[in-house]
Amino acid sequence: MMRTVLVCLACAWLAGCAVNPATGRNDFVMMSERQELDLGARYNQEILKQYPRYDDARLQAYIQRVGERVARNSHRSQLNYVFTLVDSPDINAFALPGGYIYIHRGLLAYLNSEAELAAVLGHEVGHVTARHSVRQQSQSTAWGLLGQAAAIGTGIGAVGDLTGVMGNAFVRGYGRDMELEADGLGAQYLARSGYDPQAMIEVVKVLKNQEDFARAQAAKRGEAVAAGGYHGLFDTHPDNERRLQQVVGPARALVGESQEVGRDTFLQMLDGLVFGDSAASGIRRGRHFYHGELDFTLSYPAGWQLVNRPDVLIGHSADQQAFVAMTLEAADTRLTPAEFLRQRVGNQRLAAGEELRLGALQGYTAVLPGQPARRVAAIYRGERAYLFIGVVKGRASLESQDQHFLEVIRSYRPLKAEERKLAEPVRLRLARAKAGQSLAALAKDSPLPGDGEAQLRLLNGLYPGGEPRPGDWLKTLR
Template sequence: MKDRALTVESIQAGELIEVPQTRVGRRTYRRALARSIAVLLTTVALSGCQSILDQSYEPSVAPSQTPQIVDEVQKNDPRAEMGAREHPRIVASYGGEYKDVKTEQLVARITGALTLVSENPSQSYRITILNSPAINAFALPGGYVYVTRGLLALATDASEVAAVLSHEMAHVTANHGIERQQREEAEVIASRVVTEVLSSELAGKQALARSKLRLAAFSRNQELQADVIGVRMLGEAGYDPYAAARFLDAMGAYSRFNSIDPDSDPGLDFLSSHPTTPQRVDLARRHARQFGMEGKAGDKGRDYFLQGIDGLLYGDSPQEGYVRGQAFMHGNLGIRFEVPDGFRIDNKAEAVMATGPGEVAVRFDLVDDKSGGSLTEYIASGWVTGLMPDTVRAAFVNGMPAATARASADRWDFDVTVVRNGQKIYRFLTAVPKGSTAALQATAVQLRRTFRRLSPSEAANLKPLRIRVVAVNPGETIQTLADRMLGTDRKLELFRLINGLPLGASVSAGEKVKIVSE
């Protein structure tokens, strides 16, 4: 969760809260829960807050002034206008730029080699590493190319990163973004119609925000064309041409790994706009064969790749807080709380979500509050639909002023708890199916009991997780190396994924591998 105030509007649209899952039962439940949260909250705007869906919002994140490949994108290229216009918004929506000299030099080295063999060697590129754990890469007209730190963490060598970048550069040189720009113009018109019909500026902005997620997708033929061009670039640049097929397989495996966990955000992931299929993998391998046999063609660039990502931030950033087991901790905000055993926490940009047995769900967010007014009046001020006024109570939570209440909407019962700490109000919404009173009470009590301020030393000792490159010691195995991993309860599976190790593989003394650690 970002350490900034959130608004009612940012949690209003149920479809933006819901995250599709591969299991129908979980998907149906999350859709119902999303609707229940949306029903619970009204459209009352809170003073001093800014919605993440507000398209008039001008982010403080500015375009990089030090691009890695050229001093600036081509000034005389009219196609670059769209990229220049959207660049600040993209950077802001993905958590800003990720700044690390050696990682930037790694990506620059790869992109430079690919540029020399591209369809248009005179095309300049602005490469941006996005500070997001999502697995994604994409391009805008005019040479704006983006790759997330999450994708770099998943890759096992430079050729796999080159496979993704060459694919995106192919979209640029093939002018695929022009059609997407035309679709965007149509979507803007559609959003204006929504605004006029509903007489709601917010509705129009939400429609536009949702449409932008769809605009990331190129057509099937464009994706296949970019695959073919990308594999050719890989081979001609001297990289392992089979890396494209290999990384498509790796992303598919990672997608399946995440599908078991609740609520990853598909709108930010590569596979949502670049769906992998056996056809794409077979096509990539077939075109790679013109450069030689698999395992004997091209360079993987593993050594300098590992050197470039050693220390790479992994997972949540300090600005979003950290999930450690059953606890959520935020050093900048100076707070922490714990969810009951059996719950799983998902730290989103707009809120912290947790889900547990019996279809119990929790949402945690915050709003700015400089008024210092009564929390019982705040909780009854109209932002909660279905509030039961006779249940509103003043309280204290670990020395902090608080208020609690119950609400009911659709087929859900809610506990609403608000806590003031300084000039912020923290809000817990706990939802259970109607009639599940015991589960509602137990969960809400656990949240209130464990919500507290961090001591200065606790906040100072919070450290983000990072990719660490280590040499295998004599006698170490995949299992013992995986046991050193932090941040996941599925250590062995994640270790195999980030190191590209299939079942049955082994490691040798002196070999370098990646682990997730502090």
């Protein structure tokens, strides 16, 4: 039996070999191009549910034009590429199979030329042309088949589980080699498109500066640097120092005369770009949260931090041992808030329940027993139900944080007229640098908490200590 299965595996492996259109190598793939395109189209629908498009048709069209210019000079120019600006403050960009490419407005804000935008998009086009996601999928499938073969041959199911874990570890993220390959391909596509491939290096510098800034801020707080950043989900990608060194040589070798940078054109397109939280997701200001479209505010304990996602708002203590999450659902007005809450927890037993009276609003809160116990609540407002759940980690008990959870829940209220401005997002605005003007002086008017001067330097490619030249366009925050 084992011999038969291994023969089948060998046949599948040989059948899956295909010439990579970008590198010319024989790669192991188990997906046709048609299947790749269908997979990308399906995933694209799911991505847009999680990450909505940024609401600026002019800027979306500009990004599509720049992306198409690069893609036309790639190894798979026949694909129908779709470039999307995502309404997210994250510093990220990514690609799906078949030519669906996304850049977050959080990353866009820190770029400083059209060539740098083309470099980011070119890098992602490189992932598509080299079929990195397809190769991942094929490797994952092969590991799964190997696990099944081992389980059949030995009669021990755990062996299959073990190889499945190995497979997941092997294919998570794109990995260092694929990221460097995408950098090299992106540099080629930049040069072929008439852009200065030095921009690829400038983008890597942008990412490195973000890492340095995050490290400096964490050191001030006495914390370790959290994993994250562009392509940093699993921390398997090449550190930016290594990428910087390995991309410099090939990129500079491609530089010719009359290579386009497009700084002024690009910066003009960014004027008015939302920076940080958007009105659609609500605005964090210190320990307070304001949502203009939904007309409410919440307050959190001093020292707590807020994580604002499209589908959930999470507040957590500084030591990350206490969390309270809020989500929004359609209310079932046939039910009282107490009945609605019981239904949402699967009719489990609730303890210490009490009615909530928040001005004219009604709600209900209780403790959901268990290990650990959790604080839950539902607040009705019109046809919407605001659901809260508070939970502790580690050895902390609900009793130690329950008062904080209740304070957050009870802080829910409609916005006052004078608070509506607080629910408006911060935006990038362009200004000409004046002689003798420093970023430290400009930062005094920064609407952001924390190190406003460092943020301005990061935005303008002047981190950690550069100063603008008189007459230069500067990105400011208002």
